[in-house]
Amino acid sequence: MFASLVVLGWQRRRGKVESAFPRLAMLAGGALATLAWNGHAAAGEGASGALRLAAGLVHLLAAGGWVAAVLVFLGLLLRREAVSGSRRLRTTHDLLHGFSTLGTVFVAALIVSGITHYGDLTAWSLSTLLESTYGNLLLVKLALFGGMLGLGALHRWTLVPRLGRALESGDPVQEVRALRQSVAAEAALAILILIVVSVLGTLSPAAA
Numbered sequence: 001m002f003a004s005l006v007v008l009g010w011q012r013r014r015g016k017v018e019s020a021f022p023r024l025a026m027l028a029g030g031a032l033a034t035l036a037w038n039g040h041a042a043a044g045e046g047a048s049g050a051l052r053l054a055a056g057l058v059h060l061l062a063a064g065g066w067v068a069a070v071l072v073f074l075g076l077l078l079r080r081e082a083v084s085g086s087r088r089l090r091t092t093h094d095l096l097h098g099f100s101t102l103g104t105v106f107v108a109a110l111i112v113s114g115i116t117h118y119g120d121l122t123a124w125s126l127s128t129l130l131e132s133t134y135g136n137l138l139l140v141k142l143a144l145f146g147g148m149l150g151l152g153a154l155h156r157w158t159l160v161p162r163l164g165r166a167l168e169s170g171d172p173v174q175e176v177r178a179l180r181q182s183v184a185a186e187a188a189l190a191i192l193i194l195i196v197v198s199v200l201g202t203l204s205p206a207a208a
Helices: 002-013 018-038 046-078 086-122 126-131 133-169 173-200
Strands: none
Touching: 046 086, 046 173, 086 126, 086 133, 126 133, 133 173
């Protein structure tokens, strides 16, 4: 965190805040990756432990990248000039459109690493998923994740293309409002997932 603040402050004094983003992303990713050693991902040994840790790292980084992107897009859409400034709005649209491929990578990484991590922790036990507090909370997390997936699909296939067409016609106000509300809902689901995950990290997968 301290290093991120130093980099941001230094680049801000130079008037080049945007150029700090790659460095900040690397620092944030490194800090996020260290969390894998504080939870279930670091509890194994040998080859199984290495696989569990790797799955935990991938899951953390993919989740962090997705949540960060959602918050950045929400911040862009909440800015007043996002509606009044067509050039800035066009940039926001292009960023949203370009994120679709990276977002797909994040989702695939989350699904594969999540399945691997759960299977390793519980030996693929269905009863753990259905009959334990850990499993029940995990189902809540999956439901929230499904909601984020649905909203992401809505953005990619409907709202962002609709915004692009509205930019051509010169009247994007309604489209920006709809996209802002949808991204805000996705951010709210992401925050709820973080709350659930914070509780999951304190529970044993085998606990009733």
